[in-house]
Amino acid sequence: MNILLIGSGGREHALAWKIAQSPRTSTLFVAPGNAGICEEAECVSLDVSDHVVVIDFCKRNDVRLVSVGPEAPLVAGLADALAEEDIAVFGPRREAARLEGSKSFTKDICRRHGIPTADYAVFEDADSALAYLREKGAPIVVKADGLAAGKGVIVATDMETAESAIRDIFGGAFGVAGARVVLEEMLVGEEASFFAVCDGRTALPLATAQDHKRAFDGDKGPNTGGMGAYSPAPVMTGEMCDRVMEQIILPTMKAMEEIGCPFTGVLYAGLMITDTGPQLIEYNVRFGDPEC
Numbered sequence: 050m051n052i053l054l055i056g057s058g059g060r061e062h063a064l065a066w067k068i069a070q071s072p073r074t075s076t077l078f079v080a081p082g083n084a085g086i087c088e089e090a091e092c093v094s095l096d097v098s099d100h101v102v103v104i105d106f107c108k109r110n111d112v113r114l115v116s117v118g119p120e121a122p123l124v125a126g127l128a129d130a131l132a133e134e135d136i137a138v139f140g141p142r143r144e145a146a147r148l149e150g151s152k153s154f155t156k157d158i159c160r161r162h163g164i165p166t167a168d169y170a171v172f173e174d175a176d177s178a179l180a181y182l183r184e185k186g187a188p189i190v191v192k193a194d195g196l197a198a199g200k201g202v203i204v205a206t207d208m209e210t211a212e213s214a215i216r217d218i219f220g221g222a223f224g225v226a227g228a229r230v231v232l233e234e235m236l237v238g239e240e241a242s243f244f245a246v247c248d249g250r251t252a253l254p255l256a257t258a259q260d261h262k263r264a265f266d267g268d269k270g271p272n273t274g275g276m277g278a279y280s281p282a283p284v285m286t287g288e289m290c291d292r293v294m295e296q297i298i299l300p301t302m303k304a305m306e307e308i309g310c311p312f313t314g315v316l317y318a319g320l321m322i323t324d325t326g327p328q329l330i331e332y333n334v335r336f337g338d339p340e341c
Contacts, residue, residue, distance in 0.1 A: 051111050054079045054090070055097050055127070056118025060338035064118060065089040078110065097122050100130035107136050114139065120196060120335050123314075124150035141334050144310040148301070148332040152194050152231045155332050162304045164297055166329040167234040167321075175219040178230050179212060187211050190233040193218050195226030199262065199274030204235065236330070238323035241282040242340055243293050245318075249311030252298050257285035258340040278340045284322050293318065293327050301332070 052074055054065055062085045069077050069089045080103075082092030096102050098121075107115065115131050117123050117140035126143035140146075147154045159166040171194070172178035182189065191214040193201030201223050205211035218227035244255040260278035264270035285293075297318055305312045317333035317340075 050074065050113040051076045052078070053103075053107060053110075053112045053115045054118060055103075055115065055122055057081050057083050057086075058118070058338045060336050060341040061118040062086050062089070063341045064116065064336070068116070076110075078106075078112065080106075097127065098125065100127055103127065104130060104134050104136065107131070107134070113137060116140065117314075118335060118338075120146070120149050120333065123334055124196060128314075140314040141312050142310070145305055145312045146334045147310070148305070148312065148316070149334040150196060152192050152331060153229055155329075156231060156233075158301065158304050159329060162300050164300050164304075164329055165325075165327065167236050169231055169233045172230050172232065173228070175215055175230075178215045178219070178232060181232055182208070182211050182215065185232070185234075188235040190235050191215055191218065192231040192233065193223040193227040194229035194231055195223070197223040197226045200272055201226055202272050204272075236321040236323055236328050238321045238328070239284045240330070241285050241320045241322055242278075242337055243285065243290070243298070243318040243320055244336070244340075245294070245298050245316045247302060247312050247314060247316050249313045250302065250306060252294070252302050252316065254290055254294055254298075255315070256280055257282040257290065258337065259284070260337060260340055275337065275339045278337070280340065289322065289327060293320065297327060297329050 065079055065086045066089050077090035078093050079086050079090045080093045080095035115138045123140050123146040128138045128140045129142050131138040153171040156169050170181055187208045188206045189211050191203045191205055203214035218230050242258040245252040246255050258278050258280035259282040260275045262272045264273050315336050317337055319330040321328045321330050
């Protein structure tokens with residue numbers, strides 16, 4: 050079959066490399082791709098934010114399956130538009146993609162369904178957030194609610210950093226992604242990434258990884274989208290993976306189905322492995338880059 054892969058990063062290069070190996074792949078298109086991907090597939094110039102353009106390309110080129118690499122097209126509803134045209138798509142619909150598109154949405158799901166995560170509060174103005182900060186104190190984690198390319202999280206070890214982060218986010222540092230701010234308890238432990246493949250009702254564990262987000266050596270500097278990763282993550286033992294499935298992934302799948310937003314695609318749980326067990330830091334609704 051003809052397949053279209055959306056994206057241009059290292060994640061998409063890995064996906065293109067593997068998809069191209071399948072005997073079921075006739076032609077693999079990648080939009081927009083990159084120089085490395087061009088060795089594996091046919092790169093095409095498409096405005097992936099224009100759903101009509103993507104659908105037209107699929108129809109003209111007999112594309113039977115679309116795999117969406119990055120989060121922004123999923124949050125914007127590309128999967129919905131493709132499904133409405135009976136084009137198979139690997140990735141969640143817009144409402145399910147809120148698991149990544151809105152941190153407060155995910156935190157509320159966790160609270161309602163007893164999924165282990167850090168204590169939190171959500172704010173729509175700086176004054177209320179600053180008042181809460183003064184009540185709770187530092188260290189604390191400050192997050193822009195929406196998509197910020199992996200850079201909208203500030204781990205503030207002191208009050209000055211936390212106050213500055215709140216003012217910066219509400220001041221427009223991350224655009225509309227910062228219309229709301231989530232303040233979270235800072236969890237202590239070892240971070241890990243857990244990936245599951247989901248069909249709306251069933252979730253199958255796929256792999257674990259550990260990525261490193263800080264820009265500089267020694268876990269210093271601001272968070273990035275990811276400076277590097279390795280897999281598997283040693284902290285994710287068989288027992289720990291079972292706990293993540295039972296306590297985090299499967300309850301999330303059930304919760305999303307109950308509210309009419311069944312999740313399909315890759316569910317990527319960013320975890321903190323604490324002394325009491327796994328805690329969900331956040332969800333991504335696609336493969337990680339660089340983890341993929």
